[in-house]
Amino acid sequence: MAREVKVAVVGSGLAGLTAAYLLADNAQKTQDVNFEVHLFEKAPMLGMDCSSVSLPATGLCDHSWRVDVPMRSFQGGTQTQPSSPNDPPGPDALKGYYPQLIALYKRLGVVFREADFSYSFSLFTPPTAKQDRQINATMIYNGSSGLAGLSMPSILNEPYHLTKGRGFFVRALTRAWTLGLFVLMTMHITLCYLRMLFHALPFWRTDALETTTFGEWAEQTVPTSFLARWTGMDSAWRDYTHTVLLPLFSAVCTAPEEDVLQHPVEEFLDYIWLTLGTHHYVVVHGVREVVSKLTTSAQHIHLSSNISGISPDPQDPHLAAIHCDTPQGSISHTGFHHIIFATQASRAIPLLSSYRDSLSQQDPKRQAAEAQLQCLETFEYRATIVVNHTDPTLLPDDRRDQRELNLISIDRDPAVSQGKAKDNWSATTVPFSYTMATHVLRPPKGYPTHLPAVYQTTNPIIPPKEDTILSIAKLERAVLTVKSKEALKGLYREEGRKFWQCASQGNCLLGELQGAGRLSDVQGPGLWICGSFAYAGIPLLEGCVVSARAVIEQGVRISEGVETMRSPW
Structure with missing residues (x-):
């Protein structure tokens, strides 16, 4: 019987949705481990599309006009979309500043069009x-x-x-x-x-x-x-x-x-x-199509759930409990082996602080969480x-x-x-x-x-x-600064870059702070951080996808002894 591993994903922007999608990927499932993914969002709708607006149908339009907020354009190669989502993207599709984002969209079957702006x-x-x-x-x-x-x-x-x-x-x-x-x-x-x-x-x-x-x-x-x-x-x-x-x-x-x-x-x-x-x-049908396709396999989505704190699970201190304020009152979710902070660094800081403060001064988990906090505090918004x-x-x-x-x-x-x-x-x-x-x-x-x-x-x-x-x-x-760029090495690092390549074209590796010691010898819940800022480059959509993939493949799965069998896209 498969061992149940419970994972909380905090935030439902592109980073959080990508992380949840990768954990629920049927092609990567094994008979040994089953990941139970819980997605937490403080807003009443999923974050990537929550600021978008629908304009009423008019004239010959038989449906509303969905306007993405903010604008979600991206740049890449000239290859047209593959005829099937299962077809791998060609080399030209992987050119540009957003190769992983484009590959993900192609895998999902998201339709996008050229928009060479003047x-x-x-x-x-x-x-x-x-x-x-x-x-x-x-x-x-x-x-x-x-x-x-x-x-x-x-x-x-x-x-x-x-x-x-x-x-x-x-x-x-x-x-x-x-x-x-x-x-x-x-x-x-x-x-x-x-x-x-x-x-x-x-x-x-x-x-x-x-x-x-x-x-x-x-x-x-x-x-x-x-x-x-x-x-x-x-x-x-x-x-x-x-x-x-x-x-x-x-x-x-x-x-x-x-x-x-x-x-x-x-x-x-x-x-x-x-x-x-x-x-x-630009995506033809708006980012709500992206949200829909990324959440097809999601089973536990907690909307209007404002996380008030994180603490050790009272039944097992090696696990974590998440406490939420909801319209129905305060609710606690327990038994998490991993927590993925797929939200802004400024939002993750108070949550991670609440977990740190719930631990004793001598607890190595507290020291690991403190190191993550010091890193996150360098990022500016x-x-x-x-x-x-x-x-x-x-x-x-x-x-x-x-x-x-x-x-x-x-x-x-x-x-x-x-x-x-x-x-x-x-x-x-x-x-x-x-x-x-x-x-x-x-x-x-x-x-x-x-x-x-x-x-x-x-x-x-x-x-x-x-x-x-x-x-x-x-x-x-x-907003990236020289100070936060140096601190980023604790979350993300790259190696193997050729002399003709840019920083983002090297091999993506997790920084030593990822997991809060879970990849070494610290016994406790894995605490992982992803998002647009947790990547080498301007904080944009590509960073969400790359950092989420690294956290899942090199972090959560590795710590649970699960091998990534093939590229997800």
Whole structure:
């Protein structure tokens, strides 16, 4: 008869759902061990889809329009989806920044499509006594990894429009001047882009880059030769890093500019290199399809279960008990051999602290839990706001400048923004140090053309009109620092990386803190940690999948003497 091993998964985001799915995988089951998985979620619905919103059916649409919150795009190779979920992904599918996520989606049969977004980069000028607010594009990127080229921002055409009625010669001269300015700008951007790719090459990097911040790197890489100064490349590079890369990664990390400047640059260079020549993808039927497929085999899902504490099982101190506050009152679940914290580090800390405090000072389990806590406390989080709305004024003022993704930053020119700094939060806005990203959502087939377009704005620095707001979600995202990157080695480490590979392309191994001693000689429940932050790279969806898989295959199963018989995807 199979031995029952009870596992608690705390959190139902992608990391928690992946961990539960892998433990329930029928192809990996043995006659010796049966894993009984309990999934705990404090919200009334599973976490990965709990912030999404459904817009009512209209016109020819016979079903509601489900809008994912936040946006869940990812990048990978060009291979189309296999004809069967059982077909292994080809090598091209494993290119990009999200190889394990894409492989998981293919295994599940999740349908996704290419969405090679175009971008606009704009500056927001606050209103003054003499002029209204302005949002003017400074660069327009047409997508496809640069193959679609750049477009001229409308503000460059303004001098030409002002010459209307002033004669052919004046207008032709002005047109030539604006085109020449755009060509010069394009040349500078192209050279800076190629220079950035050169610096992103893994085999050109030095070991010092592991602890170098983006702000330090941006300054260290400014060209200083006479030719660079004579051609203006030094100024062009500073402008490129601060008006293109800084807002781009502020949007990717949903973090303020000061955090981006202090972010380790190695992860940004990995992202640049691994996404080169790849496609953006989005899930066709929304992340609720992902949730549905990952929970098909789940048997014990505890919703609206806010965990108030964890303690040793009163019947067996080698096991753990989980105490929850529910609408029905306080409930205790006992007999857990393993607890997987698949939630934010900030959320795991009080839970792990409650378990540590329930142990005696001399208990080795307490010391192991304390080491995990010290590691988790180094990870930082930043709040983010996502608003779905129909207000087009959060886009560039000129319609010709508007693209699928519109990144807008405050104009830092003292001449236009002096005294206009805004560091306070409101229900719908964040400080000016964030980059506002507005996504023009693609409506479903049959959506009436007379209805307004729907936009999703992440971190608005200006509020949408109140009567246009469809939903507001307040979330938290992990932000990597040099300190937390060093602490990460206790949870995740990589080895076997080739000289031409990035950090995430090496072999993924669990750090020594994982399991709280369960993989050595400490007798007690295994305490495991996974999530977007528990992985080498920017905290994104790929980290959820990779860290969850490592915890299950190298942690829970190994400690129970169960061998992973084949790759899960």
